[in-house]
Amino acid sequence: MSSRLHRRLIALAATTASAALLLAGCAAPAPSTEAANADTATTREVQHARGTTEVPVEPQRVVTLEPLELDTAAAVGVVPVGAAVASNVVGVPAYLGLDGVEAVGSVPEPDLQAIAALKPDLILGTEARHSALYEQLSSIAPTVFIATQADPWRDNAALIGEALGREDETAALLEKVDARCGELADTYGVDGETVQLIRPRDETTLSLYGPVSFAGSLLECVGFTIPDQDWADGLQADISPENILSAQADHVFVTTADPSDDSTIPAAIVQNADAFPSVTLVDTSYWVSGVGPLGAQKVLDDIEQYLEERS
């Protein structure tokens, strides 16, 4: 233990010293703040849903409690040591291609003991989900919360980028997503064609995803139009199978755990096949849960493949 602490102190001192050197070199006009710089070089202030928090400049051991935070952290190269997962059985989503990320409970119910055992130096969570845990999480490590997973995902990703000290990388990744959208829009010219993303919940409910939702925003940014529904916050609209025809569109995507299994298409759509000429199964793990720059590219891969096969 003591040797580890020792190494950390050396690393800390080295970082501080090099930072100070760097600052001394380029910040010539403000020599009198050198003492203060020694402090701010190790931590930074981040404003978030629970106020302002001092976080490490270069967080090394990050724990994420929200899929968006895991995806964004992985995308900017800060692979978390632990992540709350959508399913304890499946664990960290396969599309991320990550190894060595420990599952620390489920997204709605993170496991505080497992988180503490990882000795994180930064915890990322969501006010709307983990509000009651904030004090406990803060006593483990500096904790930054996005307000709600229902906000536009680009804004949330930007805040996470800032908390990780990777604003520029995050912005670049988001620009890359937009640029690819633009390319697909130019190549395939789907303007004016309608699209619907349907998530079958259970026997009574089908969820339609709106323009503000993650995959919905990607479908719209390649040029498709999502027909108007009675959206809750533009995110989602639930319908009964009786109203399945209100989900009609030129292109229909249905989320499933197994896109190769056609039996996962809901009966309401199968039994009204005439009204649904184009139905494509897509993977829930990134179309719904893969919120973030990496998941966005996976969704765009699927959209590109679909448009390619169609043309």
Add this chain to the structure above:
Amino acid sequence: MTALTGVESPPARPPVRRSRRGAALSVVVAALIVAVALSLMIGANPLSPQVVWATLRGEGSTETTYIVIGLRIPRTVAGLVAGAALGVAGALTQAFTRNPLADPGILGVNAGAALAVALGVALLGLRDISALVWLALAGAFVVTIAVYLIGSSGRGAADPLRLTLAGVALGAVFSGITTGMTLSNPDAFDSMRSWNAGSLLGRGFDVIMPVLPFIAIGLALAFLVGPAMNALALGDDVARAQGADVRRIRVAVIVSTTLLAGAATALVGPIAFVGLMIPHVVRWTFGVDQRTIIALSALLAPVLVLLSDVLGRVVIAPAEVPVGIVTAFVGAPVLIVLARRKRASAL
């Protein structure tokens, strides 16, 4: 079977009572017809009665045919079948346990069915309701047998109090396991959620038909033990003095309750409060003759299930609330009233 029917019916009633029973029967039957009509007419998709009528005569569009013939008719039948089963199972359970607040769930039936379904979803990856229905049925039977064995271990016949304790205890354990499994893999259990809440949707005739025989046998058995239940209500000793075989009656009641509650739960999921409320309403209104209670519960419970389902279809249209959640909302206040009434719950 002689033991079951060995108790003589009460002496012939005065004609006034008889005509009152006739009136009660016609009121309940009328209510049932209205409930069925509403269930066909009203839904999350606001079709006009004329359109529904035309569709029923085979003159509908593809869309209205799907809605009325494909969705509303099967769910109405499922509501009728499951409702009758739950109502009678509730009447039997309350008389059997001599506990006015008992419902079939108290014997662990629902928890057993739910655990079996959860295991099927988690371990076998089943999603299809037609496969889950058999698991639910098996789970209900296995748990009832376990409850009976635990409740009757030691000496003599299973006494109602020990059965209730065994049922509640096992039910709590199984519910805990089910909840744990569901929480650890919420995605996989998406498909189980509506089953868990209790829903009439998505149960086509391919699911309804296989459970019908179980419910038919359960109902027949219930009507058969009805007269004997009157004797049992007076206490074991009186019942024995009247020549009833208490042990055989109990076994018959348990078999019937398990068939009814197990099959209903397998079909539509655990719908709470129906088996609790309906026998009470019947008792308040039409007296304590078990034969009346059983028969009228079989007719009145589907009314509650169907009307709750109709309510669930319209409250958050264009989406729906599963019927089990509606019956819980309707049932909770009724339970409070029941608990506060001083003597109305006499069995």
